[in-house]
Amino acid sequence: MKDESEIREVKVKPRDYQPNEAELEEEIYIPTTPEKLARAALQQVKIVEDKQARTLYPPPSNRLYFGDCLDILREEVASESVDLIYLDPPFNSKRLYNAFIGNAQWVAFDDTWRWSEAIDDFHNIVSKPGPLANTMEGLRMIHGEGPNLAYLSYMANRLVECHRVLKSTGSIYLHCDPTMSHSLKLILDGIFGQKNFINEIVWCYKSGGANPKRFFSKKHDLILWSSKSNKYIFNPQTEKSYNRELKPYRFKGVKEYRDKIGWYTLVGMKDYWNIDMVGRTSKERVGYPTQKPLALLDRIIKASCPPNGIVLDPFCGCGTTIEAAQILGRKWIGIDVCVNACKVIEKRISNHINNFYGEVEFIGLPKTANDAKTLANLDAFKFERWAASLVDGMEANKKQRGDGGIDGYGRLAIDKGKFIDLVSQVKGGHTNPGHIQAFNGARQQVGAELGIFTCFDEKVTQGMRDTAASTGRFMDVPKVQIYTVEDYFIGKTPQMPSHFV
Ligand SMILES: C[S@@+](CC[C@H](N)C(=O)[O-])C[C@H]1O[C@@H](n2cnc3c(N)ncnc32)[C@H](O)[C@@H]1O
Numbered sequence: 058m059k060d061e062s063e064i065r066e067v068k069v070k071p072r073d074y075q076p077n078e079a080e081l082e083e084e085i086y087i088p089t090t091p092e093k094l095a096r097a098a099l100q101q102v103k104i105v106e107d108k109q110a111r112t113l114y115p116p117p118s119n120r121l122y123f124g125d126c127l128d129i130l131r132e133e134v135a136s137e138s139v140d141l142i143y144l145d146p147p148f149n150s151k152r153l154y155n156a157f158i159g160n161a162q163w164v165a166f167d168d169t170w171r172w173s174e175a176i177d178d179f180h181n182i183v184s185k186p187g188p189l190a191n192t193m194e195g196l197r198m199i200h201g202e203g204p205n206l207a208y209l210s211y212m213a214n215r216l217v218e219c220h221r222v223l224k225s226t227g228s229i230y231l232h233c234d235p236t237m238s239h240s241l242k243l244i245l246d247g248i249f250g251q252k253n254f255i256n257e258i259v260w261c262y263k264s265g266g267a268n269p270k271r272f273f274s275k276k277h278d279l280i281l282w283s284s285k286s287n288k289y290i291f292n293p294q295t296e297k298s299y300n301r302e303l304k305p306y307r308f309k310g311v312k313e314y315r316d317k318i319g320w321y322t323l324v325g326m327k328d329y330w331n332i333d334m335v336g337r338t339s340k341e342r343v344g345y346p347t348q349k350p351l352a353l354l355d356r357i358i359k360a361s362c363p364p365n366g367i368v369l370d371p372f373c374g375c376g377t378t379i380e381a382a383q384i385l386g387r388k389w390i391g392i393d394v395c396v397n398a399c400k401v402i403e404k405r406i407s408n409h410i411n412n413f414y415g416e417v418e419f420i421g422l423p424k425t426a427n428d429a430k431t432l433a434n435l436d437a438f439k440f441e442r443w444a445a446s447l448v449d450g451m452e453a454n455k456k457q458r459g460d461g462g463i464d465g466y467g468r469l470a471i472d473k474g475k476f477i478d479l480v481s482q483v484k485g486g487h488t489n490p491g492h493i494q495a496f497n498g499a500r501q502q503v504g505a506e507l508g509i510f511t512c513f514d515e516k517v518t519q520g521m522r523d524t525a526a527s528t529g530r531f532m533d534v535p536k537v538q539i540y541t542v543e544d545y546f547i548g549k550t551p552q553m554p555s556h557f558v
Contacts, residue, residue, distance in 0.1 A: 119389050121379070121406075123399045123421035124439060126371035126392040130218035133420075134390065137224050140290065140366030143357055143378050144219070145232035145349060149208040175207035182213050189213065192247035196240055208237065213244050215371065220248045222369065223285045228255070228361040231281045232349070238279045249283040256282045260353060262334040277329075280357075294326040294360055330356065345375030345401055354381035362387050376402035383409050394453070396422065396446040429542045430513065433485030444483040444511045447545045451481055451509070462499035465509075471554050477531070478505040484512045490520040497528045497537050506531045507538070509551055514543040 122129045149170060179197070183190045193213060200206045219229055229249070233241050238257075246254060258280040267274060300306055303319025313320055335341050335348045342348065354377050362368050366387055370378035373391035375398055382389040383406060393399055399422055407413045423429040423443065433440040442453040445465030453465045465481035480503060482496045493510055500508035510525065517539055528537040532554040540551045 118416060118418055119379075119383070120391070120418045120420060121373075121399060121402060122390070122392040123394070123396065123419075123443065124392065125394050125442075127215050127218060128439075129392045129421075130215070130222060130371060134218075134222045134369070136221050138367065139222050139369040139390065140224055140227050141358065141362040142219050142223060142227070142229040142369045142371070143232065143354065144215075144229070144370060144372050145347070145374065146212060146215070146372040147208075148234045149205065149237045170204040170207040170211070172202050172204065172207045175210045178210035178214050179206065182210060182217070187247075188250075189217070189244070189247035192243050196243065200240070205237070205240070209240055209244060212241060213248075216244060216248050219369075219371065220285065225286045226288050226290050228282060228284045228289050228291075230258075230357050230361070231283075232260075232278060233281065234278045235275070238281065242281055245281055245283050249285065253284045253286065253289075254281070255284055255289070256328045258282060259329040261329055261331050264334055264336065282361075290361060290363055290366075292360055294356065295323040296326045297321040298324040326356075332356075343375050343401055343405060345398065348375050349377045351377060351381050351384075354378050355385065358382055358385050358387060373402065374398050376405050380405055380409070394442070396443060397449055426513070426543050426546050433513075437485055440485050441483045444485075444542060445481045447511060447542075448479070448481070448509055448540070448551055451479060461502070462496060463503060466505075469553065471532075477507065477554070478503070479507045479509065480505040481509040481511060484510075484516070486516075488512045488516040488521060489518065490524040493521050493524040493528075493537060493539070497524075500537065507534070507536060509538055509540050511540050511542065514541045517541060 122133065179193065182193050193210065196209055197206055200209070216229075216231075223229060229245075231241060231245060242254070242257075260278045260280060262276055262278075264276070269275075297314075297316075299319055299321045300313070305313050305315075305320045306322075307313070311322060313322055315321070330353070332350055332352045333339070335350050339350075341351055358368055358378075358381055362382075362385075364386065367390065368378060368382040368387050369390045369392075371392045373379055373393050374395075376391060379389050379391045379402060391402060393402075399419075403413060403419070406417065410416050413419075421439065421443075423432050429440065429444070432443065441464050445451065445453040448467065450469060451465045451467035454463060462482055463480045464483045467479040467481075468476045469479060471477050480500050482492075482499070484492060496508055496510050508528075521539060525535060525537045525539050528535065530536060534552040534554055538551045544550075
């Protein structure tokens with residue numbers, strides 16, 4: 058039992074709370090979930106509720122968060138604080154996306170869903186009676202308890218938080234495709250109210266390739282626009298409408314214009330948009346899968362975010378929304394759970410501002426091994442998420458518990474159409490050769506060719522290195538490699554098979 062003097066007394070702040078300068082100096086622990094409260098209790102942190110300290114949160118600068126948007130929204134973003142939300146989450150496409158990262162082809166993110174991972178999400182929603190709970194029960198009847206309901210439960214929880222953080226004059230644009238748009242629209246109505254649904258925008262694009270034999274070529278996405286109330290902000294946009302036969306009409310009171318195509322009038326912008334996607338030869342391309350065009354975000358931001366407003370993208374990927382907001386002089390908050398996405402954004406936004414770290418608060422990604430240690434002590438799960446994806450191309454496991462000893466996955470092309478699987482395991486604390494042995498067993502069980510075991514330098518023993526070496530080699534590299542946080546910060550990377558494409 059610890060001595061009473063060792064017990065830290067820490068105040069629990071509500072999520073909207075903004076500390077003053079003096080408080081920033083002291084350690085503030087913010088347990089926002091039952092797990093964190095339990096952990097705080099374990100660490101013998103005395104928790105004092107501070108109900109008075111509610112203020113609205115005007116973010117002092119642009120913010121980029123690494124983490125799951127559900128946690129970040131709950132813990133970091135105040136109610137009624139943002140003007141516009143655009144989100145382009147996974148679509149439940151049941152696809153794995155490929156990307157070139159460095160000079161290797163990886164599967165970049167996994168858009169597949171499991172009911173076993175979403176049961177808590179579902180029950181969290183249906184336990185609060187109201188239109189959304191009814192909608193979710195209805196969706197359970199339609200879809201059954203499987204991947205679709207898992208995906209929808211995951212989305213519903215995040216959309217509830219989006220509703221909370223939006224100002225009463227704000228709008229949300231939910232980017233999806235016809236796989237799930239019909240069910241997502243019901244969820245939006247359950248949260249925002251059917252009367253606040255404004256437009257279903259069809260983004261039409263052309264891309265080459267597929268010539269399907271059993272259906273029309275699928276060349277559009279959908280963007281569902283809802284507002285928080287009928288006081289929503291809208292700056293009407295116009296577009297050219299070419300006259301029939303491209304000749305002037307000369308109607309009384311109608312202004313007509315001419316360009317090199319012919320005569321046209323300016324009309325209110327329609328709800329179907331022809332905007333080129335980011336193709337292989339596009340100048341905008343940053344090599345991140347599912348990158349959306351700047352022109353799409355430019356249009357949405359101009360229409361629905363006031364000049365000094367704040368734009369939030371909780372699934373910001375390689376940062377298209379952020380770059381568009383930056384160019385248009387809006388403030389922004391971006392969130393992504395993928396380390397690689399955050400790295401791409403850092404590079405992308407640095408093209409627009411001289412001092413990235415001076416002007417942007419980059420939260421959640423440790424910048425030194427010491428930061429990583431602090432993170433490991435404060436929030437073991439966030440640390441795992443980060444460390445499991447240190448190797449470019451690898452991604453942290455969606456599951457928080459019951460992951461069978463696997464914290465991250467990656468799939469690397471080693472030949473044309475031939476991929477190998479990599480898994481990672483992270484230990485923030487004590488390690489021994491038994492951990493390497495167990496990890497190798499987990500690797501074999503899931504059939505992965507390579508395993509990356511990540512921990513801190515000081516925890517690695519010769520026994521662990523010997524155990525890793527005894528697991529043998531795949532092609533020309535060890536099957537299990539110990540990769541330390543310190544290796545990462547000096548730019549060292551694990552060995553990959555030399556024959557990758
Ligand atoms: C379709 S992509 C977004 C692409 C983005 N609109 C762009 O133009 O780059 C979806 C992104 O959501 C991220 N993501 C998935 N689940 C997430 C979560 N729970 N919290 C935050 N980001 C998440 C993925 O890492 C991926 O980068």
